Amino acid sequence: MVNYTLAGGRLESEQLEVLSDTGDICVRSPLDRETAPYLEVPVIATDRGGLSTIAIVRIQVTDVNDNRPIFQPRGYNVTLRSDNAVHGPILRLVATDLDAGLFGQVAYRISSGNEAGVFRIDRNTGELHVARPSLLPRSPLHQLNVTATDAAGLKSAVDAEVKVTVSSSGHRIATCEKPRYTVTVKESISQNTVVGGVKDAATASSSTTGTSIRRAFMRDPLLGRPLRLLQRIVPPRATTSDACQEYYGVASQ
């Protein structure tokens, strides 16, 4: 008669159990590949005389499509001039899906608000383009919903909302110097630390002190106030000044 016992850590003990008389290993609680892609547990076999041996059992958890794409951020705002030609993407939507492979591969689609075909979205990159610029001035505000779908057909539970405001000529629009900024910060960074800079293009071109993000400024392009990190999170890829503001609060000065 041999007795089997599990000698794993807390996670393994919570998720697995070994039947003491047979050595069969059973699952006790739901597994999640996205949290723990594998479990490795030592199993001790002890005979009646007290002699024992140990074997390591590795449980590899394979993926199922149990995550929907999630937009982050969910809301996007951009302002375009009615009298200016639009070249390239006007913003980039970002949705992430925690699953692996095709289960985590996201495609983008405009689900509503684009009846006249004014806009088009790159299904792979999420970049939004103006497809018919001549129709842009027909409305001062275009509101679109965008859906993200993984390659197995699971859709985002909540659409992204895009507001495109069309401004008349003569009204200066704040525009980020670059459409996209990447800021790397340590997770241990304290609150209210300046972590990077976003700059209005007009301000940048007239500046004599340089415009690099290395200046460690984070300026609100509309108000010119520095932005500081108010939450201990690393923002995902920000695409517009509005997106930036979802993750950076405007610090009062």
Ligand SMILES: [Ca+2]
């Ligand atoms: Ca998925």
Ligand SMILES: [Ca+2]
């Ligand atoms: Ca999964």
